[in-house]
């Protein structure tokens with residue numbers, strides 16, 4: 158059972174989480190919690206401020222974070238009674254202050270130090286949730302993610318070492334069998350040497366999937382603040398519908414292309430073991446949410462959902478004669494790989510390649526490295542819109558219907574995925590809300606009631 162930031166945002170939310178877990182005790186849950194909502198952003202902000210030498214600003218943000226955690230702990234456990242927790246939290250914040258002073262003094266923030274700062278978020282939320290669970294008769298045992306989620310050393314996107322994690326999970330299994338409820342902060346891990354790492358933003362879902370797969374769980378529950386996966390981001394389209402059931406393949410496409418509700422990597426460990434993933438709402442726990450299964454019944458609707466991913470840059474590579482030469486694409490992609498920059502959408506013509514990447518600081522350098530091979534142009538503020546559905550495969554005229562709905566919006570790239578379950582295109586970021594609303598109105602006004610709510 159993984160509870161996201163909004164599900165543990167304050168005392169009321171954590172109290173709700175405790176009741177949800179309590180109702181599952183007979184099923185032997187393992188609980189993963191995110192940092193309280195927005196905390197990771199604030200930790201990153203204070204680390205960045207300290208890195209710029211802005212010591213007071215960093216300490217100010219840290220002070221407000223300290224207050225928020227003290228208040229939450231106090232409300233959950235009663236002030237005065239649990240001075241132990243307050244002094245434990247106090248010690249954590251003292252060392253965080255110390256760390257920020259150190260970063261500010263040096264005036265440099267390394268990826269390793271940034272991960273260390275960020276790791277406080279999940280450590281603090283799990284430190285508070287554990288005694289709160291105990292006080293509500295849940296036999297919780299705090300697990301330090303740094304002892305369990307072993308990763309490589311690529312800070313901020315460290316790769317979990319599955320065999321090592323599984324070995325360590327074997328040691329936790331007897332605890333669960335005895336009826337204890339392990340509770341662990343998501344998103345963070347550590348190298349074999351014990352240096353804290355993080356596994357990518359939104360990574361608590363991934364932590365939960367690693368644990369679920371390692372323990373051969375019956376299911377993985379991702380608890381969030383909406384009634385499951387929706388036909389599109391409910392913040393863009395208020396009438397987005399709940400998807401009752403979706404395939405792993407479809408969910409992975411959606412997660413990858415911006416449906417923030419689920420971390421893309423989550424589905425992998427679960428798929429491999431055929432473990433169903435449920436997306437559920439901690440504010441509305443009776444709702445059935447979304448079931449993600451390896452095989453789903455056929456739906457009568459063309460699409461399952463529309464996802465949009467902002468902050469995309471298009472890179473155009475024009476090479477009059479070289480493109481057809483063998484090995485050219487390999488050289489191009491080697492440059493992206495060297496910068497550890499993932500390419501999402503690609504389209505080629507006789508003389509050019511257009512591709513998209515997440516906007517990042519490495520782009521000017523990548524362009525410079527490409528210059529000897531070809532003429533390079535890049536433009537930011539683009540967005541990928543991805544329409545997902547297994548029925549795309551067998552339906553004629555899909556593209557015509559989609560592009561007719563947005564015929565006056567400039568489409569920069571089009572790709573009908575190799576997986577044939579997505580139709581993906583690139584537009585200006587500014588056009589996303591309008592495009593998504595129109596497509597949603599066109600394709601989700603009438604839907605298969607077996608699949609959608």
Ligand code: ADP
Pocket residue numbers: 160161162163164191359380381382383385386387388389390391392415416417418419462
């Ligand atoms: P958590 O803190 O639980 O991890 P996130 O903010 O990461 O929560 O993800 C939940 C949010 O994802 C929702 O509040 C919703 O606004 C957003 N979201 C984007 N696309 C979708 C979608 N297709 N279905 C459901 N939620 C979506």
Ligand code: ASP
Pocket residue numbers: 161162191192197198278343344357358359360361362
């Ligand atoms: N707290 C981390 C983040 O905000 C991980 C997560 O919430 O999944 O990215």
Ligand code: MG
Pocket residue numbers: 161359362417418419420
């Ligand atoms: Mg999330």
